[in-house]
Amino acid sequence: SVKAHKEEDNPQKTMEVNGLTPVPDSYDYDLIVIGGGSGGLAAAKEAAKYEKKVMVLDFVTPTPQGSSWGLGGTCVNVGCIPKKLMHQAALLGQALQDSRKFGWQFTEEVKHNWMTMTESVQNYIGSLNWGYRVALRDTKVTYENAYGEFVGPHTIKATNKKGIEKLYTAERFIIATGERPRYLGIPGDKEYCISSDDLFSLPYCPGKTLVVGASYVALECAGFLAGLGLDVTVMVRSILLRGFDQDMANKIGEYMKEHGVNFIREFVPIKVEQVEEGTPGILKVTAKSTTGDQIIEGEYNTVLLAIGRDPCTRKIGLDKVGVNINEKTGKIPVNDEEQTNVPHIFAIGDILQGKLELTPVAIQAGRLLVRRLYAGATAKCDYVNVPTTVFTPLEYGACGYSEETAVEKFGEENIEVYHSHFWPLEWTVPSRDNNKCYAKIICNIQDNERVIGFHVLGPNAGEVTQGFAAAIKCGLTKEQLDSTIGIHPVCAEV
Amino acid sequence: MGWEEMQVRGYSEFVRTAQSYHGRPIFALFCGDKDAEGRSWCPDCVTAEPVVRKELHNLPDESVFIYCLVGDRAYWKDPNNEFRRNLKLTGVPTLLKYGTPQKLVEEECFKAELVRMLFTED
Numbered sequence: 001s002v003k004a005h006k007e008e009d010n011p012q013k014t015m016e017v018n019g020l021t022p023v024p025d026s027y028d029y030d031l032i033v034i035g036g037g038s039g040g041l042a043a044a045k046e047a048a049k050y051e052k053k054v055m056v057l058d059f060v061t062p063t064p065q066g067s068s069w070g071l072g073g074t075c076v077n078v079g080c081i082p083k084k085l086m087h088q089a090a091l092l093g094q095a096l097q098d099s100r101k102f103g104w105q106f107t108e109e110v111k112h113n114w115m116t117m118t119e120s121v122q123n124y125i126g127s128l129n130w131g132y133r134v135a136l137r138d139t140k141v142t143y144e145n146a147y148g149e150f151v152g153p154h155t156i157k158a159t160n161k162k163g164i165e166k167l168y169t170a171e172r173f174i175i176a177t178g179e180r181p182r183y184l185g186i187p188g189d190k191e192y193c194i195s196s197d198d199l200f201s202l203p204y205c206p207g208k209t210l211v212v213g214a215s216y217v218a219l220e221c222a223g224f225l226a227g228l229g230l231d232v233t234v235m236v237r238s239i240l241l242r243g244f245d246q247d248m249a250n251k252i253g254e255y256m257k258e259h260g261v262n263f264i265r266e267f268v269p270i271k272v273e274q275v276e277e278g279t280p281g282i283l284k285v286t287a288k289s290t291t292g293d294q295i296i297e298g299e300y301n302t303v304l305l306a307i308g309r310d311p312c313t314r315k316i317g318l319d320k321v322g323v324n325i326n327e328k329t330g331k332i333p334v335n336d337e338e339q340t341n342v343p344h345i346f347a348i349g350d351i352l353q354g355k356l357e358l359t360p361v362a363i364q365a366g367r368l369l370v371r372r373l374y375a376g377a378t379a380k381c382d383y384v385n386v387p388t389t390v391f392t393p394l395e396y397g398a399c400g401y402s403e404e405t406a407v408e409k410f411g412e413e414n415i416e417v418y419h420s421h422f423w424p425l426e427w428t429v430p431s432r433d434n435n436k437c438y439a440k441i442i443c444n445i446q447d448n449e450r451v452i453g454f455h456v457l458g459p460n461a462g463e464v465t466q467g468f469a470a471a472i473k474c475g476l477t478k479e480q481l482d483s484t485i486g487i488h489p490v491c492a493e494v
Numbered sequence: 495m496g497w498e499e500m501q502v503r504g505y506s507e508f509v510r511t512a513q514s515y516h517g518r519p520i521f522a523l524f525c526g527d528k529d530a531e532g533r534s535w536c537p538d539c540v541t542a543e544p545v546v547r548k549e550l551h552n553l554p555d556e557s558v559f560i561y562c563l564v565g566d567r568a569y570w571k572d573p574n575n576e577f578r579r580n581l582k583l584t585g586v587p588t589l590l591k592y593g594t595p596q597k598l599v600e601e602e603c604f605k606a607e608l609v610r611m612l613f614t615e616d
Binding site: 123124126127129130133134137138 | 595596597607
């Protein structure tokens with residue numbers, strides 16, 4: 001913890017002895033970062049490189065079910081990392097089935113043990129939490145496991161889990177508080193439902209699961225749960241993967257349906273009741289149609305809500321320092337230098353209005369921001385043509401415009417879409433689907449048939465997409481793509 | 495009751511000792527064997543040991559500190575030795591909190607701040 005400035009003798013000298021440049025105006029820190037997730041940690045570590053005195057405040061308010069986690073934010077603890085590992089667990093299950101056709105012989109039926117998987121995943125996450133703490137301590141970034149909120153223009157109150165409050169001052173602040181899952185606001189939601197915040201550390205197998213939502217979180221979770229052999233139903237209010245290319249979204253849905261995931265379309269839950277206690281217990285869900293008066297009921301062991309995420313910006317004292325937020329969404333508008341309306345307060349990551357909610361984006365924004373603040377750099381974060389991947393059972397990689405957005409922006413007559421189904425060689429022998437994998441590129445006819453959208457649906461979509469993102473950033477045209485000889489036999493050659 | 499130290503040599507003795515203290519916080523420092531003059535074949539272990547020992551007074555009450563000599567250099571270099579295989583150790587010295595992913599490896603053990611963090615924080 002920070003000692004109050006009693007060094008009346010020579011505060012400058014104390015700082016210099018510690019290898020830090022003196023903090024202006026007797027603030028405790030040059031920079032306080034609120035939130036120790038992907039963006040926050042990247043920014044803090046970068047600032048430490050320039051010998052700035054930095055503090056990171058990270059605190060996880062436990063979920064209604066009591067789940068909590070260590071330093072590292074959503075991605076590391078309850079997002080990308082455990083998600084991809086569990087997705088991999090499901091893929092391995094599929095691979096085991098395929099392997100028989102490739103000659104592997106095993107007589108036992110293959111079963112999945114949820115606890116074994118979850119313990120391994122949590123153990124890995126624990127090593128990441130620890131690694132971050134070592135990295136921060138080693139680079140002399142002060143880390144406090146405490147809830148930070150503004151109480152004055154340059155002052156933060158940090159409250160730890162024992163309720164002890166401390167005040168810290170800094171010249172500048174970066175808000176990187178991220179988001180948390182939204183609840184439905186219906187009877188029984190907080191008491192009985194879980195969210196992605198709970199799923200990856202659930203101390204029992206979820207069993208028959210209802211996933212509410214049509215986001216990538218909903219579909220990825222539904223996908224791997226089904227892949228592990230569980231009975232999974234997805235309840236969708238309207239469309240799948242809003243904001244993504246709908247042609248691709250529908251193909252993803254179709255694939256999941258054909259591979260054992262049940263879909264209930266155009267319904268929303270209105271009530272969740274407990275039929276039986278247990279780990280898992282039995283829950284009864286009542287749902288109403290969005291297009292009529294029809295009411296349905298269903299029983300499930302687990303109800304997983306994945307209907308969206310809300311920024312953690314309402315209770316951090318932003319009103320006390322005059323930082324504007326979008327009252328409706330909670331998101332923070334910033335300029336192209338991640339600066340809020342208050343010049344010494346910045347924001348990065350999922351909480352930003354109008355920006356992509358992705359770990360690498362937050363990291364890049366955080367690093368570049370800090371370089372601009374302390375190293376005289378000018379580069380700004382490029383939010384255009386950011387590649388993404390959805391890790392549904394059939395993976396979907398994309399970079400650039402969706403077909404709908406391209407049509408809207410350039411006009412249907414000015415874009416050309418090239419597409420193709422493909423059959424991965426690895427899928428031929430085990431007789432897996434021959435018409436599901438799909439790739440398309442969207443080109444701007446008026447700009448040399450420049451590739452403005454790349455979409456691929458198939459195995460290892462993330463790996464495939466990364467290279468194309470670099471090509472698109474360089475201004476790839478259809479002609480250049482055509483003249484690039486393919487690697488054979490791989491999916492990416494399509 | 496404060497903390498106590500146990501000195502062991504070799505994998506089996508380590509595991510037996512750790513198991514006998516099940517339920518208490520266990521910290522372990524793994525070093526290369528020492529010769530007749532008390533010097534280890536592992537130079538980093540020679541550097542780390544005094545740093546770690548200086549922080550032992552920070553150990554939480556009831557905890558056990560196991561000082562474990564892993565074996566001679568040839569044993570350690572074998573990629574299949576039991577410490578590597580079962581405890582997933584990748585180098586000596588390694589200082590760890592048994593049963594958790596928290597550990598410090600090699601040069602990390604030279605840093606008093608990190609050792610203190612391992613001993614005192616959750």
